[in-house]
Each structure stands twice: as C-alpha cells, then as structure tokens.
Amino acid sequence: TQLLEQSPQFLSIQEGENLTVYCNSSSVFSSLQWYRQEPGEGPVLLVTVVTGGEVKKLKRLTFQFGDARKDSSLHITAAQPGDTGLYLCAPDFSGNTPLVFGKGTRLSVIA
Amino acid sequence: NAGVTQTPKFRVLKTGQSMTLLCAQDMNHEYMYWYRQDPGMGLRLIHYSVGEGTTAKGEVPDGYNVSRLKKQNFLLGLESAAPSQTSVYFCASSKPPGTSGSRAQETQYFGPGTRLLVL
Numbered sequence: 001t002q003l004l005e006q007s008p009q010f011l012s013i014q015e016g017e018n019l020t021v022y023c024n025s026s027s028v029f030s031s032l033q034w035y036r037q038e039p040g041e042g043p044v045l046l047v048t049v050v051t052g053g054e055v056k057k058l059k060r061l062t063f064q065f066g067d068a069r070k071d072s073s074l075h076i077t078a079a080q081p082g083d084t085g086l087y088l089c090a091p092d093f094s095g096n097t098p099l100v101f102g103k104g105t106r107l108s109v110i111a
Numbered sequence: 112n113a114g115v116t117q118t119p120k121f122r123v124l125k126t127g128q129s130m131t132l133l134c135a136q137d138m139n140h141e142y143m144y145w146y147r148q149d150p151g152m153g154l155r156l157i158h159y160s161v162g163e164g165t166t167a168k169g170e171v172p173d174g175y176n177v178s179r180l181k182k183q184n185f186l187l188g189l190e191s192a193a194p195s196q197t198s199v200y201f202c203a204s205s206k207p208p209g210t211s212g213s214r215a216q217e218t219q220y221f222g223p224g225t226r227l228l229v230l
Contacts, residue, residue, distance in 0.1 A: 009151075031215035042115075042201050042221025043154070050215045088153060092208075092216045098144065098169065099216055103153035 003027070006089055006102040014110055016078050021105040023089030024071045030092050032072050033099065034063060037086040046074075079109045113137055115222035117202050123228045124192045132187040132225050134202030142205045143185040144169075144219065145177060147198040154201065160185055161207070192229045200225045 003026040013019055023032065031050045035043035047056050049065035049072060056063045060083075062075040072091075076083055086106050090099040118133040134143065141162050146154040146169075156169030160179040174196060176188045185204075189196060201224050206217040 006153075031213075033216065033218075035219075040224075042203070042223055043219075044221070045218045048213075048215045048218075050213055090216075090219075098156055098159055099219070100156075100170075101146075101154040103151060 004089075004091065004100060004102050006087075006105050008105060009103070010106050010108075012108040012110065013079055015080060018075070018077050019079055019107070020073055020075045021087055021107070022071065022073050023091070023102055025091055026070070027093055028069045030069075030094070032065060032092065033090045034072070034074055035088045035090060035101075037088060037104075039085070043086075043088055076107075079107075081109050081111050083107060084109050115202055115204055115220050117200075117222035117225050119225060120223070121226045123230065124189075125230050126193060128192050129188070129190050130192065130227075131189075132200055132202075132227075134185045134187070134204075134222060135183055136185075136202075136204040136220070137183065138204060138220065139182070140204035140220075141182070141207050142217075143179065144203045144205075145175070145185065145187045146201045146203065147171065147196075148201060148224075149198050157187065157200075192227075194229045196227065197229045198227060200227060 034046045037043040052069045053067045054065040060077045086104045088104045089102045115136045144159040145157040158177040163182040202222045203219040205219045
C-alpha cells in the first residue's frame with residue numbers, strides 16, 4: 001500500500017507572501033500531476049512532472065519533482081487571492097492503474 | 112465543447128432510495144472515472160472505465176454500480192442510498208495513458224460535481 005501525504009493540510013497567508021506545499025510518498029512514482037480545485041468546481045490540471053529532479057514553472061508557480069521520485073513540491077511566489085483553492089497531488093505509482101489523489105492542501109490568500 | 116457535464120447538480124435522497132448520476136463527455140475520451148469527495152478525504156475513486164462496455168472497481172466501490180453502454184456516457188448508480196453516501200461526486204474523463212507520447216498519465220478533465228445528501 002502506497003502512503004501519500006500532503007502538507008500542510010491548511011494554509012492561510014496574506015497577499016504577496018511566498019509559500020510551499022508538499023506531496024510525499026513512501027513509494028516511488030513514475031510521474032505526478034498537480035491539480036487545483038476552486039470552491040464549487042472540479043479540479044483542473046496545473047502540471048505533470050515526469051523526470052526525477054524536474055522543475056517546471058507556470059507563471060508564479062514552481063513545481064519540483066524529487067530526485068528519488070518519492071516527493072514533489074509546489075512553490076507559489078507573491079501569492080494572490082486568485083490562488084485560493086485546494087491543491088491536490090496525484091502520483092502515478094505504476095502507469096497502469098488509475099491515479100491516487102492526495103487529501104490536498106487548502107490554501108487561502110487574504111487580500 | 113461542453114467538456115464533462117454531470118446531472119443532476121444537487122439531489123436529496125431518503126435512506127433506501129435509489130438514483131442514477133449521469134456523466135457525459137464530448138471529447139471522445141476512452142477513460143472515464145467516478146470519484147467522491149468528502150471533507151478532509153481528498154478524491155477517492157469509486158469506479159472507472161477504460162472503454163465502452165468495460166468497468167472496474169476503484170478504492171471505494173461498495174454500494175455503487177456503474178455502466179458504460181456508450182463511450183460518451185458513464186452512469187453511477189446507488190441502489191439503496193445510505194447516509195454514508197452523502198458526498199460530492201465528480202466524474203472525469205481522459206485519454207489512455209501514453210497517448211501524448213510520454214509515459215505519464217494523461218490529463219483528467221472533471222465535471223462540476225453533483226452534491227448528494229442522503230437523509
């Protein structure tokens with residue numbers, strides 16, 4: 001059984017601050033997706049990371065895939081109220097079975 | 112393109128009643144999924160389908176049945192609803208893994224959700 005943990009569970013920050021959220025597992029994954037879910041809507045894909053050590057940037061969001069392929073992080077620079085939402089990581093443990101979603105980090109950015 | 116649509120948006124059931132949730136996608140995706148989302152529990156996979164006429168169990172399949180008679184539709188049934196099935200249900204669809212050329216899973220496109228309350 002793969003253990004998957006996202007931290008922190010909740011995060012409330014002021015507009016303009018930086019933050020990092022984490023996704024960690026006891027098992028290696030072949031790739032990982034990050035989704036953002038806004039209140040009342042379904043999740044939307046932000047990024048897919050495939051290679052260990054990979055770093056991807058999406059405007060103010062920086063995603064990193066750990067060298068050992070057991071962890072990933074999402075860093076947001078100068079957070080804005082529009083970044084508010086639930087951030088979900090979804091590792092692919094085998095490539096042949098459906099993704100497993102973490103419990104998410106609920107981010108609130110206060111203006 | 113409507114993407115993924117779900118019907119109904121909200122429903123209240125009494126314990127023991129049955130209902131069917133409908134998911135439709137217009138992206139010609141092979142794979143479709145049903146999830147439930149509860150506070151503090153993230154998204155948990157109920158059932159999924161890798162093509163028309165196929166279904167498979169996910170993490171929490173008990174109390175639910177599904178059918179994929181047409182490629183564009185994926186139905187989730189509750190035969191005898193229980194209060195523990197109060198949740199928000201999301202449907203998603205995707206291309207098969209590897210379609211885009213990498214070994215990664217493909218993007219899942221989610222519907223807006225169905226909020227179900229079982230009394």
